[in-house]
Amino acid sequence: MGQLSSESGVAVPTIKYYQREGLLHAGVLTSPTQASYDDSHVERLKLIRALIDIGALPVASAKNVIAAIDDPDLPLTWTFGVAQHAITQTVSPPAGSDGSGMVAVHSALDAAGIRVNDENPGLAIAAGVLDSYRQLGHDELAEIVGEYLRAALIVAEADLDAVASRAGRGGMAQTVVVGTVLGDALSAGLRRIAQEHVSNVRFPAPTDARPSPRFHPDSN
Amino acid sequence: MGQLSSESGVAVPTIKYYQREGLLHAGVLTSPTQASYDDSHVERLKLIRALIDIGALPVASAKNVIAAIDDPDLPLTWTFGVAQHAITQTVSPPAGSDGSGMVAVHSALDAAGIRVNDENPGLAIAAGVLDSYRQLGHDELAEIVGEYLRAALIVAEADLDAVASRAGRGGMAQTVVVGTVLGDALSAGLRRIAQEHVSNVRFPAPTDARPSPRFHPDSN
Numbered sequence: 001m002g003q004l005s006s007e008s009g010v011a012v013p014t015i016k017y018y019q020r021e022g023l024l025h026a027g028v029l030t031s032p033t034q035a036s037y038d039d040s041h042v043e044r045l046k047l048i049r050a051l052i053d054i055g056a057l058p059v060a061s062a063k064n065v066i067a068a069i070d071d072p073d074l075p076l077t078w079t080f081g082v083a084q085h086a087i088t089q090t091v092s093p094p095a096g097s098d099g100s101g102m103v104a105v106h107s108a109l110d111a112a113g114i115r116v117n118d119e120n121p122g123l124a125i126a127a128g129v130l131d132s133y134r135q136l137g138h139d140e141l142a143e144i145v146g147e148y149l150r151a152a153l154i155v156a157e158a159d160l161d162a163v164a165s166r167a168g169r170g171g172m173a174q175t176v177v178v179g180t181v182l183g184d185a186l187s188a189g190l191r192r193i194a195q196e197h198v199s200n201v202r203f204p205a206p207t208d209a210r211p212s213p214r215f216h217p218d219s220n
Numbered sequence: 221m222g223q224l225s226s227e228s229g230v231a232v233p234t235i236k237y238y239q240r241e242g243l244l245h246a247g248v249l250t251s252p253t254q255a256s257y258d259d260s261h262v263e264r265l266k267l268i269r270a271l272i273d274i275g276a277l278p279v280a281s282a283k284n285v286i287a288a289i290d291d292p293d294l295p296l297t298w299t300f301g302v303a304q305h306a307i308t309q310t311v312s313p314p315a316g317s318d319g320s321g322m323v324a325v326h327s328a329l330d331a332a333g334i335r336v337n338d339e340n341p342g343l344a345i346a347a348g349v350l351d352s353y354r355q356l357g358h359d360e361l362a363e364i365v366g367e368y369l370r371a372a373l374i375v376a377e378a379d380l381d382a383v384a385s386r387a388g389r390g391g392m393a394q395t396v397v398v399g400t401v402l403g404d405a406l407s408a409g410l411r412r413i414a415q416e417h418v419s420n421v422r423f424p425a426p427t428d429a430r431p432s433p434r435f436h437p438d439s440n
Contacts, residue, residue, distance in 0.1 A: 041355070050352045077416070078425045084412045092295035109413065117414045125409030129402045132270045137263070140382045141399045147378035148403070149410050156414035158367035160422050162360045166232045179361045180415065182349045183368070187411065188404050189345030190369050192304045193329065194376035195400070196297070202380050203296045 001025075004037040008045040015045065023063050047174070055181035056108050061086035065181070069173045076163065079173045083180035084121055101131035108145045112153070155187060221247070224257040228265040235265065243268050243283050267394070275401035281306035285401070289393045296383065299393045303400035304341055321351035321362075328365045332373070372418060 004027075005012045018024040024044055027035030044066075045101045051062040066083040068074055109115070116123070126145070133142040159179050166172045224247075238244040242331040244264055248257030265284075271282040288294055288302040318366045325346045329335070336343070347364070379399050386392045 029321075030254035046356055050356055054348060054352050071287045077419045080415050080419050084415065105385055114413065114417045116413050116420075120413055122409035122412030122416075125405055126413070128274060129406040129409065131272050132402055133398065136266055136270055136394075138382075138395055138398050140385045141395060141403070144382050145410075146433050147374055147381075147408070148406055149414070151374040151378075152407065152409075152410035152414040153418070154367055154371040154374070155411055156418040158364035158371075159415060160418050161365050161367075162358075163419075164422065165360045174356075175358055175361060178353065178356055178358050182352055183361070184408050184411070186349040186365070186368055187372065188373035189342035189349065191375055191407065192342030193334065193336050193340055193346070193403070194369070194372040195300050195304065195379060195440055196335045196340050196342075198373070198376040198380050199300050199383075202384065214235055 001035065001037070004041055004045070008042050008049075010045050010049060018048060021059060021063055023059070023066055047178070048130060050178070051181055053086065054185065057086055057181060065177045069170065069177055072169060073090070074173070076169070078174045080180060083177045087181050087184065093099060097128075097131040097135075100134060101129070103126035103170060104130045104142060108149050110147065112149055114149075155183070157182060221255065221257070224261055224265070228262050228269075230265050238265070238268055241279060241283055243279070243286055252308060267398070271294075271397070271401055274405065275307065277306055277401060285397045288424065289390065289397055292389060294393070296389070296392060296396060299396045300400060303397045317351040317355075320354060321347035321349070324350045324362060324365065328369050331366065332369055334369075366436050375403070378405060 001012055004010075005015060008015075010018075015024065019026060024041065027037040027041065030036050048062055048066070051057045051065065052059065055062075057065070065083050065086045068079045074082075102123065105123060114211060130142045130145060133139065159176075162179055163172050163175045164173050221232055221235060224230075225235060228235075230238075235244065239246060243259065247257040247261065250256050268282055268286070271277045271285065272279065275282075277285070285303050285306045288299045294302075322343065325343060350362045350365060353359065378395075382399055383392050383395045386395050
């Protein structure tokens with residue numbers, strides 16, 4: 001286990017914890033106090049760390065998505081569902097919601113010819129944001145939901161292209177989980193880049209206005 | 221202040237806290253112990269609650285973005301920067317990164333003709349995700365970064381359409397902040413919907429496989 005720790009960069013007590021919690025499969029016992037580990041253990045530890053460190057999943061959620069990867073009978077579509085639930089905070093509609101956000105979401109989906117299960121966690125998230133836009137007097141932001149949906153479909157098609165390029169259910173399921181969990185961060189990062197680009201084109205800052213954007217405090 | 225509390229749904233001690241922290245402007249003193257508040261206070265309280273409750277901003281970050289809205293001299297492009305920094309976790313590259321993620325990000329941006337400041341917080345986020353994909357043996361996910369970027373540009377153009385539809389710098393700056401902070405959640409929600417839709421089309425689940433996706437534990 002010391003060797004597994006040095007190869008994976010994960011501390012021994014943490015490895016033991018993952019084994020106890022069922023995230024990491026056991027090694028092959030070579031003596032009562034020794035077990036042997038192979039590449040599959042190193043790979044799995046990398047996956048666990050990526051889900052927790054980059055994907056910010058709690059250990060319990062990481063356990064659920066790993067169980068979904070390892071379940072040979074789980075249809076791929078449901079693997080998406082498990083991964084989505086793992087990364088999705090439960091969202092309550094903002095106080096005073098009149099349900100118009102959910103109506104607006106369904107109207108955008110109808111316009112795009114999309115039907116999903118009522119339990120899809122994205123419905124409540126999107127409806128909550130649209131409710132907030134209206135409550136804050138920003139209807140102009142609610143009106144661009146169709147463009148956001150168009151972008152989401154491009155991302156989802158690309159996600160499924162990546163899944164389809166893998167051979168075998170295990171690899172495909174892991175692509176579903178990794179792409180779903182880390183892809184939100186990729187989208188958010190690229191959105192910041194695209195915003196700067198588009199806003200520079202449309203609203204060029206006067207070159208003599210301020211010495212540097214660093215002037216502004218960054219709270220992180 | 222009791223009336224402001226009942227109109228906004230925010231408790232009096234919380235209102236006092238926001239005033240001390242500089243998120244909410246003072247009322248007009250009508251006597252040594254009485255102040256009068258108007259619609260601008262109710263609106264501001266709604267905005268603060270949306271940033272904190274829906275956008276999950278810490279109070280210090282909410283304070284920064286509100287200062288950016290209220291600063292009449294701040295160019296709109298920099299208002300985006302302030303909002304982006306407020307919602308962006310600092311990201312370290314995964315251990316053992318060889319810098320190939322950042323190379324891949326710049327290569328995707330070059331292909332799209334996009335140039336941004338090195339300080340754009342999206343660069344490190346996107347590079348970290350691409351590093352992780354490669355380390356996990358999921359190059360097929362790194363290869364779809366161009367499609368993610370295409371989607372991000374659609375979202376950014378829509379964001380700027382919304383900003384441009386507002387009259388006056390104050391309203392535009394608030395659209396920047398609200399759209400940037402809450403728009404990530406909208407994108408993430410719609411991505412879950414689009415994934416279910418596209419994966420149902422491409423990988424239909426056998427109808428007799430399992431009784432219901434509810435069978436799988438949802439850890440949230």
